[in-house]
Amino acid sequence: MRTSTRTGGPAARIQARRPDRGRRFPPLVTWVLLVAAGLGGCSFSPEPVAPPPRPQQPVLERPVEPLVGSYRADRVTGDFAGYASLERFIELMASRHGLDRAYLNGLFSQARRRQWTLDYLARSDREMKGPPAVGGWSRYREKFLDARHLDAGVAFARRHRAALERAGREYGVPPGYILGILAVETNFGAVLGRDRILDALTTLSFDYARRSAFFQSELEQFLLMARQERLDPARPRGSFAGAMGLGQFMPSSFRKWAVDFNGDGRRDLWHPEDAIGSIAHYFARHGWQAGQPVVTPLNASTTVDLQAGLDTRYSLGTLRRAGLSPAAPCR
Template sequence: MNPAVFFLKPRHCLSLVLLIFSSGCANQAETPPTQPRSGAPTQQLPPRQVRSATPALRPLANVGAYSAESISGDYTGYQDLKRFIEFMEQKHGFDRLYLNGLFSQAKRKQWTLDYLAKSDQSLKAQPGKGSWSRYRAKFLDDRHINSGVAFWQTHQNTLQRASQQYGVPAEYILGIMAVETTFGSYVGSHRVIDALTTLAFDYRRRGDYFRAELENFLVMTRNERMDPAKPVGSFAGAMGLGQFMPSSFMEWAVDFNGDGHRDLWDPVDSIGSVANYFAQHGWQPGQPVVSPIQGTPRASRLEPGLDRIYSIKSLTESGLSPTIACNCDAPLRLLWLRHNHGDEYRVGYPNFYVITRYNQSTHYAMAVHELAQAIKNAYLKDKKG
């Protein structure tokens, strides 16, 4: 079997993790976007290709003293891994002995596999009563808001430059970092090589996706002159303050501090990379994100969800009206938020959908939005004295 055919099934995805694990460790991988079921067509990027070309002007050597005639350790006898190494040798010019030595150091993470097995079952469940209240409480607190204000004060010039260059308000860059890692206070403790190897060869449901991520990780570390056994991140392989998966790093990470390297553990590069991610996914400067809604959504018989889109005309004809004007003829989403004492509906504009490209979850995007507003308000209040 041609290894290039066997291993490459790229998905349009920044991260799997927060959709599956609704906590702050995003980008973890998301599930592929579903096609809208009604309404006007929506703007979507094409499926991501594996960004794995090595710069042509300078041959890159492997980093780290790894070498072995065969794979030992936890992955002894894994034929799929052996074929993957052959693929990396053929496509990217990696030395087979080097990769044998590297993967002999990789550890199989049984805890991750057990956790994912349980999480996969919960994906089928509908949001329960109070689910939004519980999720929101994890992030809308003094720790996240105060950390956001302090981070903004420290990096205000960088945030201003990123906003001007990419058209993304500073508070939404901060909202992502707040939910993901609380501005780097916890970027994960799992070696990325362990996380990705485990999921690439022992997690059947998303094995193709994680093999592509492992490919990108190896190319990324070689390009950036990093020892592939050193970086740590989430248990699904997400990295840095913004928790990019390796394919997202390859495509959207930027060298925002100008030192010649892209480093997502560096706050400046992370700020620029998150802003670039939003811009490349269609962020519309000056446009709203969400709006309260007038009317009775249940009576309208319109279905909420990210995979269903509506025009403003279809909403108004159903007796629903956003209270914040978009001044645009854009696809809209009906959002369903379940509080402890009742349900709330809102309209999500295209900028809300952009946030969900970071993690395909209504709860996640709403947490980013509300944290962005809370951090901005606290920052401006502190600035006024």
């Protein structure tokens, strides 16, 4: 659920195989199939065909309530002292959302500049300028389809079976796909990230010029999220890019798609039940079609030469003209 700092994908040739050979799946689907095979005695109930997404109660703004924490200063000190861009951001948050300037001065005086993050992204940007790496999802197979992930997935599914089944009923998303997201993002909560979200987003907002607008928007959403959820904004921890919880939601995604699935009055994506419901809700609100296949293998009568990549799209007619036909009916 993270927003990657890299976009696009390598262009590659599709080498289609003969019917019934070389059947391949995306990593998430393969992971889901293997987890399902390993669940054994904790098989899930049959999924509904097309349940409607659960209607969400609106999350109300609380403009009269201050942010949590005893932060207050006349000006920003510390690592971000003297940043004109931060001063403009504080003024925007005060005028647009009614946040207290003195509070924000004190809060950002506690923020720490993450040089490691900037160095990492600088290396990543340099790599993007070089020739693209050739390969597909199979490069990631060994990272996720191992005993550690599979054992953790089985244990997680057993512990949270009721929540997974309820998410399937209410949102139409089978448990296996929710488990797949949790496996790839945080290994079911084992790797949640150690960076303070405040440090990560402040560093990227004001010292990473290439995507400063994006991260300033996420920092804005993070502060609003903290106000809504009554959180001290200096406390949440997550990834170096500001993603949070078991599903690694960015703040904007948190505010739009996170749900209080365990009914305790808070949206807490570090809690497994809320993470399960929020992932299912995210799917449901992004065009998930309950009961429909995620992938369909293709049969080919010849070698097919087509460009691939994350942004590549082909109509069924184009694929047929290239000599490819679905191995199963497409609905």
